[in-house]
Amino acid sequence: MADLEKFRAETRAWLEQNCPPEMRKPMTSDGDTFWGGRNTKFSSEAQRVWFERMRDKGWTVPHWPKEYGGGGLDGEEAKIVRQEMAAIGARQPLTSFGISMLGPALLKYGTEEQKKEHLPKITAGLIRWCQGYSEPNAGSDLASLQTRAVGDGDDYIINGQKIWTSYANYADWIFCLVRTDPAAKKHDGISFILFDMASKGVSTKPILLISGYSPFCETFFDNVRVPKSHVVGTVNRGWDVAKYLLQHERAMISGMGERGVGRPLGQIAADSVGTDAQGKLDDSQLRSQIANFEVDEAALAAAAERAVDLAKAGQSHPAFSSAMKYYGTELNKRRYEILMSAGGIDALEWESDRSKGGARPRAWLRTKANSIEGGTSEVMLGIVAKRILDLPGA
């Protein structure tokens, strides 16, 4: 315990000294997130300094082993780093699907060679990854995916199409589900494979969404040649890797609402609807909605903390991330419905400088995907019913 308190004091002092003031302000635009990758640029000098200091300390991913560029911290220490970063409002120095999704799967299923090849490039922000899971005819029924990988000597030749590939147009590499045995039952013929997006035959096409942005792409594979050694885990057992990775994806998505939260909702609402003589919001229904939301938000934060602690204690259910994903995404949608209501007509402007290019309504529309991406809310409830509650026939 004394050691942990010492670690906390050292962490606090180090962050105080090394986190630039600009990196302690709430994020206001997409550019404030640093994703890394071959073609990346820093949006500010402070962002570069912060990233490089954290990278050099191993704290872009504090809990990964040191030999892969992580900080080698145990669960308690990593929690302290998170808490101390949150205490000063420090931004994440690096955000990536390599950290939140691929990394955990590689640590569990990858060969030593694969880990040494890929993990250090993730922690150092050198390679940006994207996820090739969904296909036009494989959404909630993901295991029916049809992208084919056919053996050709030491390689596979990959043909097919992925969809909803987040930031595929900016990504350097892809972790991808492909069908390696079309004769097997649908869950048993899938492999999990890694390849360079610069490979011949890969192309991407952004999809324009209701927000006016294109965070997702269609991704096409036309005779893409990939070495067989790039399969992670056992050939035709990719579904195991896919599911394990999804647990981490769902945990990440459930926490989306916590990212870059700036001023409290009550204050944001006070700006537009005003307050009465006692300082209460001049819209009692809105006040109730916000308060109910904040009760649930605080409870979810406790549940997220507990989920991590339970995992550490070996007491967590592997499907619990589906429960968190369901609740977290529905809550985030509620947050943005409240923000839109609080903003009134000011929140309807789509293009002006005053509205930062319609930042709020665009973010509102973006949240509607939360309960679809990474498994719909209905799929999450089905998983909880089947795997946790053991209900029949689910």
Next chain:
Amino acid sequence: MALVLTEEQSMLRDSARGLISDKAPVAHLRGLRDSKDATGFSRELWKTFAEMGFSGLLVPDQFGGSGLGCVEAGIVMEEIGRTLMPSPFLATSVLAASALSRGGSEAQKAQHLPKIADGSLLAALAIDEGAKHRPLQTKLQATRAGNGFKLSGDKAFVVDGHTADLLIVAARSAGSAGDKNGLTLFLVDPKARGIAVERTAMVDSHNAARIVFGNVEVNADSVLGEVDQGLGLLEGVLNIGRGAVASEMVGLSDEVFGRTVAYLKERKQFGKAIGEFQALQHRAAELYIDIEITRAAVLKALQALDTDIAKAATAVSVAKARAGTTATLAVQEGVQMHGGMGMTDQFDIGFFMKRARVCQELFGDSNYHTDQLASGKGY
């Protein structure tokens, strides 16, 4: 601090669960109700609680207790919630023990705490006056008289008020209803002249009383804490009570949920278990998620109370508000999914529904605590 139970806490849970499920299943409450038992709980079982160290769980070591914290009290309350055991634990071991050990003089502590720990003293906290929990609106008047005070006014919803050997009474000694200053807590002998106790049979077959104070004379030594400045102490004690009742609601919700899921697997209609129907599966899954999130919020609040009670108010409001809505959902879904059987007195589910309604009102319902959170954040 990790948001999971420690090994010692898990052991406490196991021993509380063993005792309570063995000696006081729901049938125990049913028996007390059906026989119109005058006490409303089992004194024998309370003796066992004392022997196991539960009654003095929050009493400091030097007064014969175990000196444990709110997390541990919550663990016992959660197990009480699973079987709805009527017990002096909440009023005596949680509320009164906290009030005395936090606000009592050395003499008051020495007089009462050892008796709470050994199970020989029962106490009750008299707060509410109107239909809703509004501690700031306390009107029961404390007027200075000679060396002491005279108390006049009415209290309602006094948990265990009919069996108490000692009352802790919130009174207004200055100012008017709504003022933060001017509240004083008093230790009062329920046999004192001018006190009339009416046991109120409640919907949940648990124990409560209305108490009328008619010019009840108390001396200066009976003041608990400081005259006119009782709000801080009272809020601390109430927050501990709120955390405890929230824990009871977690246990209650979890038990109802477990029984309901078991019923979904066993009840057959249209040739299959009704748990195969997606309409019910999704509702069951939602309820499970709701309970687990509330469980975390309640543990967070209990830990906050043990770490720094002065900073725990928001976490407690979150916990009590969540526990109230979760328990309400759990019992409603429980009755609905049990179909007609859920409506019968013979089935236990109804007892849980009734108790959940009472727990909602105890020390502020979900609306009250949601409003507290908003006010605390200044909007």
